[in-house]
Amino acid sequence: MSVAIVTGGSGGIGAAICRALADAGAHVLxxxxxxxxxxxxxxxxxxxxxxxxxxxxxEASVEAAVQTAADHGTLSIVVNNAGVAHDDLLIxxxxxxxDATMQTNLRGAYLLxxxxxxxxxxxxxxxxxxxxxxxxxxxxxxxxxxxxxKAGLIGFTxxxxxxxxxxxxxxxxxxxxxxxxxxxxxxxxxxxxxxIAMAPIGRPVTADExxxxxxxxxxxxxxxxxxxxxxxxxxxxx
Amino acid sequence: xxxELLAIFTEVLIDxxxxxxxxxxxxxxxxxxxxxxxxxxxLTLVLEERTGVKLEDEELEDVRTVQDAIDxxxxxx
Numbered sequence: 093m094s095v096a097i098v099t100g101g102s103g104g105i106g107a108a109i110c111r112a113l114a115d116a117g118a119h120v121l122x123x124x125x126x127x128x129x130x131x132x133x134x135x136x137x138x139x140x141x142x143x144x145x146x147x148x149x150x151e152a153s154v155e156a157a158v159q160t161a162a163d164h165g166t167l168s169i170v171v172n173n174a175g176v177a178h179d180d181l182l183i184x185x186x187x188x189x190x191d192a193t194m195q196t197n198l199r200g201a202y203l204l205x206x207x208x209x210x211x212x213x214x215x216x217x218x219x220x221x222x223x224x225x226x227x228x229x230x231x232x233x234x235x236x237x238x239x240x241x242k243a244g245l246i247g248f249t250x251x252x253x254x255x256x257x258x259x260x261x262x263x264x265x266x267x268x269x270x271x272x273x274x275x276x277x278x279x280x281x282x283x284x285x286x287x288i289a290m291a292p293i294g295r296p297v298t299a300d301e302x303x304x305x306x307x308x309x310x311x312x313x314x315x316x317x318x319x320x321x322x323x324x325x326x327x328x329x330x
Numbered sequence: 331x332x333x334e335l336l337a338i339f340t341e342v343l344i345d346x347x348x349x350x351x352x353x354x355x356x357x358x359x360x361x362x363x364x365x366x367x368x369x370x371x372x373l374t375l376v377l378e379e380r381t382g383v384k385l386e387d388e389e390l391e392d393v394r395t396v397q398d399a400i401d402x403x404x405x406x407x
Contacts, residue, residue, distance in 0.1 A: 213372045255368065 093140075093165035096310070097157055099123040099148050099204060100174035102130035104273030105223060108303035109171055114138035116307050119164045121157065123148075125174060148174045148200025158207040167211040169310045172201035172222040172245070177238045177275060190237045197241035198248070205252060209261070218261035219310040222249055223302070226269045226290075226325040234283070242267075246321055253319030262318035264309045268302045269325025291326030335381070335400045342376050343396075356397040363396075373399075383407055 096113045100106040101122035111134070114120045120138055123146035124131035131143035144160055147153040161167040176196045178189035205220050212218030227235050228242035245265055252263040270276065270287035279287075288296055302324045308314055309322065323329045336356055343349040349363045360370050370393065374385045377399075383406045385399075393399050 210375060213368070214375045259368065259372070 094118045094168045095121065095161045095165045096169035096171065097121045097123060097144075097146070097161055097167065097204065097208070098171040098173055099146055099200065100125070100223075101134055101143075102127040103173075103275065105268065105271055105299045105302050106171075106173045107134045108299035109173060109223075109306050110134050110141060111138055112300075112303035112307040113169060113171075113310060114141050116311065118169060118310075121146075121161055121164070123157065123174065146174075146204075148204060149195045151203055154200070154203040155207050157204070158211065162211065166215050167208055168215060168217050169219045170204055170208045170221070171306060171310075172204055172220070174200055175223065175238075175241075175275070177235065177278070179234045179238065179279075181234055182236045185237060193237040193241050194244075197238070198244040201245055201248065205248075205263070209256065212261050213256075213259055216260040218256070218259075219314070220249070220252065220261065220263040221306050221309050222263075222265050223306075224265045224267045224321070226267050226323060226328045229267060229321070229323070229329045230290075232287075249321075250319045257318055260315070262309070262315065264314075264317060264319070265321045266302060266305050266309065267321055267323045267325060267329065269297045269323070269328040271297045271299055271302060273299065287328070290328040292328075292330065293326035295326065297324055297326055332400055332404060335403055336396070338377070338380050339396055339400060342373065342380065346376055347373070354396065356400065357395055359395050360399075361394070370399075377403060381407065 096118040098110050101110045102124040110120045110122050120141040121144045122131045122135045122141050135141040135143040146157045178193050201222050222245045224242040224245045227239045231239055249263045249265045269291050305324050340354045343354050344351055378384045383403045
């Protein structure tokens, strides 16, 4: 059976991605950092899924997740979705929060992608999808760290795509616009309104719309799409 | 033992990497056989399944030829 690991699987976008991949026939490991109950609820709503604690800042935890995947079948899909946002004006942004953002959003994707490559190479098939943000493409005041980490995913993905393309492994980025989730609930209303106003569609993007794009990129049909940055942002990056 | 390993290498190189059988010799370099560094990593994954010997990435640094790889595996068997 094809196995997918989704980090940050208990959050809004992550949960939708887990459901979409499970509906498409994968066994999904719903990765969670702290919210075990939410992850278990997500898993129980999927045809085939297991909640799994994955600390993406911890190399051993990430390696263990890849080992767990092997117990369920062949790891063929990885979705680097776990993310944190420590928003502040740069002049006030201390290095601890900058580093913490990079550790989870960028280094976490590096750790999981690297660990997943061995089974993917062996199976000569793999789909590595990283969830970035429209902010990586056009910037956003107050989000220097977040934007840098998400833009880092783009360079990482394009380079990885070049390394592994002929092995049947693709690497892509999905760049959502404003999605109403627990993470974006933390934004001031004014900032939320501004993000929504950026998008020509004039409404928030839904988590299911992001998940449907991930599901397509994870499919066999998407084998010729690699190194791409696919915006799911209502046109916000235009 | 070495002959046995050469037979395994030969089979894997033919079946998994499409290397022509006539090209495979102990002294052949992987580069000459058309394998790049990522192919060599993949080769070690296949060999691990076949022989039970796991070669770490740093052990591959000075591996150039089929014989180099056979020696590394044999030393750990």
